[in-house]
Amino acid sequence: xxxxxxxxxxxxxxxxxxxxxxxxxxxxxxxxxxxxxxxxxxxxxxxxxxxxxxxxxxxxxxxxxxxxxxxxxxxxxxxxxxxxxxxxxxxxxxxxxxxxxxxxxxxxxxxxxxxxxxxxxxxxxxxxxxxxxxxxxxxxxxxxxxxxxxxxxxxxxxxxxxxxxxxxxxxxxxxxxxxxxxxxxxxxxxxxxxxxxxxxxxxxxxxxxxxxxxxxxxxxxxxxxxxxxxxxxxxxxxxxxxxxxxxxxx
Amino acid sequence: xxxxxxxxxxxxxxxxxxxxxxxxxxxxxxxxxxxxxxxxxxxxxxxxxxxxxxxxxxxxxxxxxxxxxxxxxxxxxxxxxxxxxxxxxxxxxxxxxxxxxxxxxxxxxxxxxxxxxxxxxxxxxxxxxxxxxxxxxxxxxxxxxxxxxxxxxxxxxxxxxxxxxxxxxxxxxxxxxxxxxxxxxxxxxxxxxxxxxxxxxxxxxxxxxxxxxxxxxxxxxxxxxxxxxxxxxxxxxxxxxxxxxxxxxxxxxxxxxxxxxxxxxxxxxxxxxxxxxxxxxxxxxxxxxxxxxxxxxxxxxxxxxxxxxxxxxxxxxxxxxxxxxxxxxxxxxxxxxxxxxxxxxxxxxxxxxxxxxxxxxxxxxxxxxxxxxxxxxxxxxxxxxxxxxxxxxxxxxxxxxxxxxxxxxxxxxxxxxxxxxxxxxxxxxxxxxxxxxxxxxxxxxxxxxxxxxxxxxxxxxxxxxxxxxxxxxxxxxxxxxxxxxxxxxxxxxxxxxxxxxxxxxxxxxxxxxxxxxxxxxxxxxxxxxxxxxxxxxxxxxxxxxxxxxxxxxxxxxxxxxxxxxxxxxxxxxxxxxxxxxxxxxxxxxxxxxxxxxxxxxxxxxxxxxxxxxxxxxxxxxxxxxxxxxxxxxxxxxxxxxxxxxxxxxxxxxxxxxxxxxxxxxxxxxxxxxxxxxxxxx
Ligand SMILES: Nc1nc2c(ncn2[C@@H]2O[C@H](COP(=O)(O)OP(=O)(O)O)[C@@H](O)[C@H]2O)c(=O)[nH]1
Numbered sequence: 001x002x003x004x005x006x007x008x009x010x011x012x013x014x015x016x017x018x019x020x021x022x023x024x025x026x027x028x029x030x031x032x033x034x035x036x037x038x039x040x041x042x043x044x045x046x047x048x049x050x051x052x053x054x055x056x057x058x059x060x061x062x063x064x065x066x067x068x069x070x071x072x073x074x075x076x077x078x079x080x081x082x083x084x085x086x087x088x089x090x091x092x093x094x095x096x097x098x099x100x101x102x103x104x105x106x107x108x109x110x111x112x113x114x115x116x117x118x119x120x121x122x123x124x125x126x127x128x129x130x131x132x133x134x135x136x137x138x139x140x141x142x143x144x145x146x147x148x149x150x151x152x153x154x155x156x157x158x159x160x161x162x163x164x165x166x167x168x169x170x171x172x173x174x175x176x177x178x179x180x181x182x183x184x185x186x187x188x189x190x191x192x193x194x195x196x197x198x199x200x201x202x203x204x205x206x207x208x209x210x211x212x213x214x215x216x217x218x219x220x221x222x223x224x225x226x227x228x229x230x231x232x233x234x235x236x237x238x239x240x241x242x243x244x245x246x247x248x249x250x
Numbered sequence: 251x252x253x254x255x256x257x258x259x260x261x262x263x264x265x266x267x268x269x270x271x272x273x274x275x276x277x278x279x280x281x282x283x284x285x286x287x288x289x290x291x292x293x294x295x296x297x298x299x300x301x302x303x304x305x306x307x308x309x310x311x312x313x314x315x316x317x318x319x320x321x322x323x324x325x326x327x328x329x330x331x332x333x334x335x336x337x338x339x340x341x342x343x344x345x346x347x348x349x350x351x352x353x354x355x356x357x358x359x360x361x362x363x364x365x366x367x368x369x370x371x372x373x374x375x376x377x378x379x380x381x382x383x384x385x386x387x388x389x390x391x392x393x394x395x396x397x398x399x400x401x402x403x404x405x406x407x408x409x410x411x412x413x414x415x416x417x418x419x420x421x422x423x424x425x426x427x428x429x430x431x432x433x434x435x436x437x438x439x440x441x442x443x444x445x446x447x448x449x450x451x452x453x454x455x456x457x458x459x460x461x462x463x464x465x466x467x468x469x470x471x472x473x474x475x476x477x478x479x480x481x482x483x484x485x486x487x488x489x490x491x492x493x494x495x496x497x498x499x500x501x502x503x504x505x506x507x508x509x510x511x512x513x514x515x516x517x518x519x520x521x522x523x524x525x526x527x528x529x530x531x532x533x534x535x536x537x538x539x540x541x542x543x544x545x546x547x548x549x550x551x552x553x554x555x556x557x558x559x560x561x562x563x564x565x566x567x568x569x570x571x572x573x574x575x576x577x578x579x580x581x582x583x584x585x586x587x588x589x590x591x592x593x594x595x596x597x598x599x600x601x602x603x604x605x606x607x608x609x610x611x612x613x614x615x616x617x618x619x620x621x622x623x624x625x626x627x628x629x630x631x632x633x634x635x636x637x638x639x640x641x642x643x644x645x646x647x648x649x650x651x652x653x654x655x656x657x658x659x660x661x662x663x664x665x666x667x668x669x670x671x672x673x674x675x676x677x678x679x680x681x682x683x684x685x686x687x688x689x690x691x692x693x694x695x696x697x698x699x700x701x702x703x704x705x706x707x708x709x710x711x712x713x714x715x716x717x718x719x720x721x722x723x724x725x726x727x728x729x730x731x732x733x734x735x736x737x738x739x740x741x742x743x744x745x746x747x748x749x750x751x752x753x754x755x756x757x758x759x760x761x762x763x764x765x766x767x768x769x770x771x772x773x774x775x776x777x778x779x780x781x782x783x784x785x786x787x788x789x790x791x792x793x794x795x796x797x798x799x800x801x802x803x804x805x806x807x808x809x810x811x812x813x814x815x816x817x818x819x820x821x822x823x824x825x826x827x828x829x830x831x832x833x834x835x836x837x838x839x840x841x842x843x844x845x846x847x848x849x850x851x852x853x854x855x856x857x858x859x860x861x862x863x864x865x866x867x868x869x870x871x872x873x874x875x876x877x878x879x880x881x882x883x884x885x886x887x888x889x890x891x892x893x894x895x896x897x898x899x900x901x902x903x904x905x906x907x908x909x910x911x912x913x914x915x916x917x918x919x920x921x922x923x924x925x926x927x928x929x930x931x
Contacts, residue, residue: 034505071505191510195471197748202513203317204750205351210517215541219553220646223655223749225544229350232541232753234642236649239748 014061016116019085020044021054022063025072026082030174030189030246033208035072079192079244087172088115091127094171099130125151131169166217173247177214178224178240185213186245188228193242205229206243259418260308262332264359265343266352267314268635268754270371273401274343275311276766278410302411310335316351318358318467320474332362333459339414340366346376346383346398347755349528350520356392357428357516363453363460365417366394369410373398375755384527391523402760430466431515433503437496441465445492447483455482468493469500470509540755544639553643560631566716568624568697573704575619583612598795605849606791611784612845615776620704621697622772624666629767633759637662638751645749651731652738654678655749657687661730664694665723666771668889671696672896682742688893689737689906692885693730695723698840702880705844709861710870718874726881729913786838790849809850823879823918824872824926833879839886871925878921883914 014022024043028035037055041048055066063078074082093111096102102110118126132150136142166181174189188210191198205228206212212228223236265271276283279298296311312331313324320326332340342359344352359366368389376383389396395413399406429435442449442461449461459478467475479493480486500508547556587608594600631637637659645655656678663671671691675684695703703719711718793809800806805814805827812834813827820830828850836843851863868876884890884907894903 036505070502197750199319199471199509199513200748200750202510203319203354204752205354205517207510207514207517216544216548217550218548218642218646219550222646222649223642225548225642225753227541231348231351232544232755234638234645234749234751234753236645236749239750 014081018054018058019116020112021051021058022074022078022082023085023089025064025074026079026086026174029074030244033190037072040072074192076193083175083244085115086174088118088123090173091123091130091169091171092118095126095130099133127169127171130171131167134170168247174245175247176241177226177243177245178237180214180224180245180247182214182216185211185248185250187211187248189244189246191243197239197242201235201239201243204233205231211248212245257304258306258308259414260310260336260338261414262310262312262335262337262340263343264312264328264332264340264355265314265371266316266345266348266355266752268752269314269343269345269348269352270399270401271311271314271343273760273763274341274369274371274399274407274410275309276763277401277404277407278307279309300411303415305415307411307414310337315355317355319470320472332359332364337364338418340364341369341410341414342366343369343371343401345372346370347372347379347381349376349524350517353520353523354516356394357519360392360394360428361460361463361466363463367410367413367417368392368394368396369399369401369406370396371399371401371406373406374400374403375757380530382529384529388523388527391526402763428516428519430512430519434469434500434508434512434515437500438462438465438469441493441496445479445483445489446485447479447489449482455479465493466512469497470512471497471507540635543756544753547636548639548642557640557643560636564624564627567627568620568700570716572620572623576616576704579616579619583608583616587612598798601795602788602791605794606787607784611787616701618772618776620700621666622768624697625768625771626764628663628666629764630759633757633763633767635754635756638753641751642753651734652742653687653734654683656751657683660687660691661694664691664696666697668692668694668696668885669892672889672892675896685897685902686734686737686742688896689902689909690730690734692889692906692910693726693733693882695726695881696840696885696889698886699843699880701841701844703877705847705860706864706868706873706877709865710868710873722877722881725878725917729882729917733909733913786835786842787845787849790835790842790846794849822922823875823915824869824922825876825879826867828867829872829876833883836880837884837887839888840880843880871922874925875918875922879914879918881914882910882917884910 021040021044024040025035028039028043032039037048037051040046040055041051044051052068055064055072058064058078059066062075063081065073065075089111092114093107096107096111096114097104115123128151129147132142132147168175168179168181168184172179177186177188180186188206188208190208191201191206210228212226215225215227215232217224218234221237223234224240225232225234227233263271263275275296275298279300283296283298298309298311300307300309310331312328315322315325315328318325318329318332320329331337340359340362342356344356356366356368370383370385385396385398395417397406397409397413399410401407430438442465445465447455447461449455453460453462455461455464455478459482461479461482464475464479464482468479476490476493480490483489497508500511504511547553549556587604590608591600591604594603631640640662641655641658643655644658648655648658657675660671660675660678668691671694672688675687675691678684678687700719703722704715707715707718790809793812794807796808805811809831810827813831816830816834817827820826820833825833828847831850832843832846835846847864848860851860851867864873890903890907893906894900897903
């Protein structure tokens with residue numbers, strides 16, 4: 001189970017604004033596969049020179065690869081970090097809207113602030129709470145003690161959150177293919193990582209914007225099988241980690 | 251290469267794995283095939299010939315591949331062949347029910363500048379899925395000839411040949427090349443104009459490779475193409491600089507590396523084609539049926555038990571059903587021996603034929619049913635699509651010993667014969683994985699070793715025969731696992747290669763295809779019996795009979811001397827000199843172990859009956875020890891030769907031989923001593 005892992009803030013001292021840049025790069029790449037300085041500047045509503053400056057700082061920390069005039073690449077560490085921030089952001093927003101019932105339009109700003117302020121532990125629990133509520137059907141009735149025991153050992157006698165079922169929080173909109181559960185559908189955003197694997201994955205049809213469905217995992221949880229371009233493809237989790245996808249709910 | 255009338259036409263069959271390529275090949279060439287020394291599923295390139303209308307066709311079956319990018323051994327083999335050999339026409343087998351991915355290879359074949367005939371196979375499946383194709387339009391858009399086929403029913407084979415003939419006879423227009431991204435196209439044309447390369451009017455570089463292909467492949471980061479491009483240039487440095495400059499430029503423009511952009515472009519091109527030519531009517535989806543089957547066969551909890559059950563069933567069928575036929579053959583052979591004995595005057599000739607040839611070869615031929623059945627099942631599993639599932643199910647477990655799920659298939663084939671199994675390791679993508687799989691493969695007990703187990707369990711463990719034989723197989727697997735772990739740690743401390751594999755939809759294998767497969771393997775086995783084993787039987791007989799006048803294979807005979815020389819070595823394992831000689835000769839081929847036992851024990855026993863002789867000379871413990879040693883020590887000359895060929899290294903070959911002998915001795919010793927300790931005799 002990868003429960004909670006995506007939300008952990010890594011031991012890296014990044015300023016809020018640096019985290020915002022990372023998150024923006026990630027979101028742009030998921031959407032368009034390629035992130036350029038002008039895309040980032042538009043997304044964040046800042047001027048290009050500021051973007052360039054931020055990219056240099058991130059490059060110094062080994063989080064992005066950036067050369068003038070070229071598009072921005074995330075390093076593996078940068079990608080993991082950026083994904084984590086993005087997950088926190090969507091989760092906080094979800095909490096504010098669907099649990100606290102705040103209007104969509106108002107929460108964006110607040111979510112941006114909160115995602116940096118909350119500790120990873122608190123955030124993790126918040127997310128679980130959001131999902132726990134979601135998993136308890138329409139009436140959303142459950143006891144607080146149920147939730148607390150779920151936090152303790154992952155047990156959930158009433159809902160469908162018991163520990164051995166694959167679980168991806170509903171708030172997560174884009175992540176690695178390896179995190180998806182059987183039955184989920186998605187769109188390939190981009191393939192990162194080492195050259196030969198990347199090439200093979202792309203040649204087998206995992207090009208950007210291709211839709212797919214996760215069919216199953218093998219008995220010991222690895223490899224996984226997906227349906228893509230009308231055929232069935234199996235790959236290991238360690239390879240699926242190189243594939244960034246957007247979850248599509250139907 | 252625009253030739254007018256040709257009498258010799260060379261056809262290369264290329265296509266994705268599971269596209270039906272082998273079926274097409276068999277349909278085209280029938281029995282006129284030349285299978286390399288040893289076939290490993292579709293790995294070795296097979297050749298066949300056929301004549302029609304005064305033309306002689308040479309058909310080469312290339313390994314199944316997804317792309318021409320030199321990623322796996324198979325791709326390299328296929329690609330080198332396509333680029334370097336004088337091919338007249340490429341016949342590209344395309345699975346019509348899986349067009350999108352199959353055409354990816356086609357887009358690359360089109361760039362080779364050779365005439366291409368697309369055999370749109372599995373049209374029946376595609377139609378069953380409610381897919382309608384506008385073939386004329388597709389042919390027009392791609393600039394190739396398209397022939398719809400149903401290889402499993404032999405439909406369309408004649409048309410393939412007609413089309414090939416037409417192309418080869420009338421000359422051809424090189425197929426329209428795949429259209430890439432407009433920006434890529436512009437850059438490619440620019441490079442073709444600007445590069446200082448020598449190109450003939452057909453667009454080919456020196457060495458006959460199409461310049462356009464070389465440029466595109468170089469942009470895709472292909473190191474071989476890059477080198478070839480440099481070679482055909484008057485100024486290699488300038489050429490490479492220019493190409494690199496373009497690569498950078500493209501990377502800048504697209505924000506992604508050109509290889510991904512080009513791959514994307516190919517799929518884009520295909521997508522465009524399919525939108526034009528495919529119409530779908532919703533109907534029962536064959537693939538959905540396949541997925542339903544997988545819901546059971548790949549089930550989280552049931553998958554592995556079902557798999558193991560199938561393996562158990564395979565063994566049951568092989569031994570129990572095979573046993574019935576074996577008995578009949580045995581009866582036939584002994585009747586034949588008796589008939590000959592009555593016919594021939596007593597003397598050296600009669601002795602040679604009866605004690606030597608019939609005892610030796612006959613002892614091996616009786617196992618034909620077992621071998622036929624095991625290959626029948628293996629090829630059924632292979633053709634039905636289950637083998638890929640086995641790899642999927644077993645990958646995690648194989649990963650524990652640092653192996654790939656795909657290694658499981660060669661390992662499984664090892665139960666049939668280690669030779670094709672060693673060759674089938676070509677499906678593995680890295681040299682480390684291949685070496686590792688090759689080194690532990692001989693521990694998979696091949697069918698040729700089975701006669702030894704059957705012989706001994708029949709005599710000593712008749713009550714629990716299947717259990718005892720199963721324990722030997724399990725021991726082999728266990729040792730393979732441990733050795734694999736050891737080798738991975740000590741010799742190849744690198745992670746295993748990626749596991750990116752298609753799970754093809756289930757298909758009912760055709761009887762014809764399966765039988766062809768079985769026949770191929772069984773014939774190889776039989777021809778071994780006819781040559782190596784016949785020769786070995788005669789040698790053994792001679793060693794047993796010389797010097798003239800001694801009692802056959804007594805301790806005064808040559809074989810007796812030889813045996814007694816090595817007896818001290820096997821003594822600690824509780825074996826006598828005749829067992830040692832049998833093992834020694836068994837290096838020639840494992841089948842010879844039984845035939846040697848037949849000659850040495852059976853031939854010298856007053857009753858002439860091998861079973862009686864063995865039951866007097868062995869105990870159940872030494873019998874078991876003998877089985878264990880037979881399992882582990884040097885597989886056979888043919889396997890050693892295959893290991894040499896596949897590893898291309900004497901060092902590894904010798905290592906394999908030395909390791910197996912050492913391990914056999916060690917384990918044999920432990921088994922025997924432990925047996926004595928717990929009071930078995
Ligand atoms: N329905 C159908 N099955 C086919 C056709 N051609 C081949 N097959 C089956 O597809 C399976 C795989 O074929 P094979 O020739 O081994 O594929 P290869 O891996 O490309 O060599 C076998 O079970 C064949 O019987 C076809 O045209 N229609």
